[in-house]
Amino acid sequence: MFVTHLSLADFRSYPLAEVPLGAGVTVFTGANGQGKTNLVEAVEYLATLGSHRVASETPLVRFGAERAILRARVQAGLEDDRSLLLEIEITPGRANKASLNRSPLRRPRDLLGALRVVLFSPEDLSLVKGDPSDRRRFIDELVTARWPRLAGVRADYDRVLRQRSTLLKSLAGRGPRAVSADVAATLDVWDGQLASLGGELVAARLVTLEELHPFLTRAYADIAPTPDLAGIEYRGTAAASAGQAPSEIASALVERMGERRGEEIARGQCLVGPHRDELVLTLGELPAKGYASHGESWSFALALRLASFALHRADGVEPVLILDDVFAELDETRRERLAATAITAEQVLITAAVPADVPDSLAGRRFAVASATVEQVA
Numbered sequence: 485m486f487v488t489h490l491s492l493a494d495f496r497s498y499p500l501a502e503v504p505l506g507a508g509v510t511v512f513t514g515a516n517g518q519g520k521t522n523l524v525e526a527v528e529y530l531a532t533l534g535s536h537r538v539a540s541e542t543p544l545v546r547f548g549a550e551r552a553i554l555r556a557r558v559q560a561g562l563e564d565d566r567s568l569l570l571e572i573e574i575t576p577g578r579a580n581k582a583s584l585n586r587s588p589l590r591r592p593r594d595l596l597g598a599l600r601v602v603l604f605s606p607e608d609l610s611l612v613k614g615d616p617s618d619r620r621r622f623i624d625e626l627v628t629a630r631w632p633r634l635a636g637v638r639a640d641y642d643r644v645l646r647q648r649s650t651l652l653k654s655l656a657g658r659g660p661r662a663v664s665a666d667v668a669a670t671l672d673v674w675d676g677q678l679a680s681l682g683g684e685l686v687a688a689r690l691v692t693l694e695e696l697h698p699f700l701t702r703a704y705a706d707i708a709p710t711p712d713l714a715g716i717e718y719r720g721t722a723a724a725s726a727g728q729a730p731s732e733i734a735s736a737l738v739e740r741m742g743e744r745r746g747e748e749i750a751r752g753q754c755l756v757g758p759h760r761d762e763l764v765l766t767l768g769e770l771p772a773k774g775y776a777s778h779g780e781s782w783s784f785a786l787a788l789r790l791a792s793f794a795l796h797r798a799d800g801v802e803p804v805l806i807l808d809d810v811f812a813e814l815d816e817t818r819r820e821r822l823a824a825t826a827i828t829a830e831q832v833l834i835t836a837a838v839p840a841d842v843p844d845s846l847a848g849r850r851f852a853v854a855s856a857t858v859e860q861v862a
Contacts, residue, residue: 485599485802486831487527488567489557494549495574496522497856504860507562509827509848511834512858520835520853524603524806526554527833530570531599531804532625533592533635536607542576551575558599561802562830568598593639596632600801604789605808611788612765612772612781619763626696626792627688630799634688641681641758648674649754656752663749675741682757683734689758690726693718695798699791707790707821708783715766721756783818786810790825805829811841819843 492501497519512520525535525544535544545552552574560566572592573581582592589595610618628635651674655663663671697716704714718724722740724733740756741748748755765772765784772784796803805826811819811834823843826832836842839850850861 485561486559486804487556487599487833488559490523490526491553491555492523492526493553494546495526495552495554496544496546498522499546499856501856501858503851503858505831505833506849507559507831509832509834509846511836511839511842511846511848511850512853513836513839513842513850514853515837518853519856519858521605521808522856523853523858524808524833524835527556527599527804528601528603528806529574530554530556530572530595531601532629533572533596534625536603536605536808540576541574541580544574545576556599570595570598593632593635596628596635600629600796600803601806602789602793602796602803603806603808604786604810605806606810606813608785608789609781612776612784616762619765620758620761622788623689623692623763624685626795627685627692629796629803630692631688634685637681637684641678641685644674644677644681645754645757645759648678649752652748652754653752655749657750671745675738678754678757679734679737679741680730682737683730683732685758686720686724686733686737686761687728687730689761690718690724690728692795693763694726696791696795699794699798700787703790703794703825704783704787706825707787707818708780709817710780712768712780714772714784714787717764717766719762719764720758721760779815779818782814786814786818786822790822793825793829802830804831804833807832807834809835809837811836811843820845 486507487505490503490505492498503523512523514520525537529535555569555571558568558570569585571583572595580592582589582595584595584598611622624638628638651670693716700714700716722736724736737756744755767776767780772781776784793803793805807826814822820843823845827845832846834842834846851858852861
């Protein structure tokens, strides 16, 4: 799949923008702060309903505007001229609105699955060096892209987690014996709901990681000039393994919550569930975090994205590959190896400060971006 046209209204720095796109390579060049990353961020948002740059939606709306509108025409494939029109209206503080082929959708998340993207940016270094939450977000976004219905599971899990956390905070500092039977029964209900939703999410994470692992090992070996093998392991707060039914994982989560209930009440926190789980990245026998060099960390982050790209292809989907200002961060070897993979994608969107940052093998359609204006370069 690929985007054939992108329209923006009051998104980031753009009052209005109409950008014709197509299959193959498209490069946006311009100095920092001119708006080139905003363009690919808009494509990312239409595909994932999220941004790799900010957690809230307020910065996505141009200063002084009430809302932003993103619209993209997406073609099914090089040999398939069927197309979809995706549109989303972002209004901070209110419910967003989305439509598909101009028909309103009940929820914005119903747009998920219409467009898949894999985006690699300098922020991805946090996948290796950052907190566990960065790695959880990585796997959850991949899971949701593969199975869009799990976006609802994630939303329901977060809602139940907030409610259970509120109850635990109100009990903080007490011993288990000081909790009344009614409150204990209420906790049992929240435990069951959290575990049921968590079981679905953990099962999907484990299956995805098992299928991602060989692609990761291969991608790292292709990128990094070292003999170390890249690995990834799921470390959960309750025992679970790939292939287990969600109901089995849910039972393990309930059991673990029971074992740690006293500690949870004392601390006023939910200590069991996928929101506390970790992805452990390894190089050879050592954890990548804390041991990998800066270059190795870059290679690992890139390998995770390229493995995701390969996994989407194994699912029978050609995702849009977005490379946001990354070539300047890579040495010549890694740059050329990334380019060799990128050139095989149906559509590649690249941002760079200057054209010289982009390898010659990725010649294609080029746009100059300055002061939130986009002009095609002959």
